[in-house]
Amino acid sequence: VYRGRAGIGRLWAELQEDIEELSLSVSDIRAVGEDTVFVAAVGAGRGKRSKARAEEPIWFVDTFRDRLIVRVESYADSAQALEAAGLRE
16 A cells, blocks of 8 residues: 555655566546546566566556545455445446
């Protein structure tokens, strides 16, 4: 779980330690209530050491306050992310 501006910065810094050419392609985004957003995406990049390219689906449940992201939860499983967001497939 990553919270606030510092948390988002920490998330990207951690990812970039091992991955170069990092990208995120959003395939689905849904508002859930007034302060939560469900996001389905595919992360892609190249390993810094191996140079191997990889793509991996990832899901996020983001929480907003005063129009700013204050919490990001990431999931490797769509069912878990949907449940965390209070959604069904």
